[in-house]
Amino acid sequence: MKKPNLDDLSVDELWQLHEELNRLLSVRLTAEKRALESRLAQLRRENEAAKAPSEPPSSRPKRPYPRVKPKYRNPNLPHETWSGRGKQPKWLAAALRTGRSIEDFLISNR
Template sequence: MKKPNLEGLSLDELWQLHEELNRLLSVRLTAEKRALETRLAQLRRENEAASAPAEPSPRPRRPYPRVHPKYRNPNLPHETWSGRGKQPKWLAAALRTGRSIEDFLIPNG
């Protein structure tokens, strides 16, 4: 493309060129934006159509039986432990003092 000689143009001619460029840019940007929005809408429809049947419904959680407590704090009888998971602080502190875990067993029956 041949570069126009802008130095030789008058102020009115430069301003007219400026307005023409702004109009042309506005038209092209609007057309480009419309094309991109159309493409985006198409991609969204394709994504929704592809993902809808592919998503299985989540399975319900398996019911686990209730675990009864095996150990009881003699100082606070409402504090119990089933023997699963992390030891409670009251039991860990008692074991550090030299007591045995069997001292805290809840008798069956």
């Protein structure tokens, strides 16, 4: 295809070329989008077919764990407690940095 010399075209001719390019791009992009959407739908169908019907669904309920009673209490704010599992709360970590022992925060009547 021979490239047109754009410098020789008038403003009206350039505008017509612009509109024709926009129309062609719109048609091609729409066709490509439809092709991609149909391929995606096909891949989804294949993925669903590949899953064995005997497999349990991936969103099965979590195993219920028993609630753990608190083991440590913040003496300054008694409603702040910690069971001893997971990450240490900030109040306990700060107190331990000051030199206090973790046994100082044990709840006595467990």
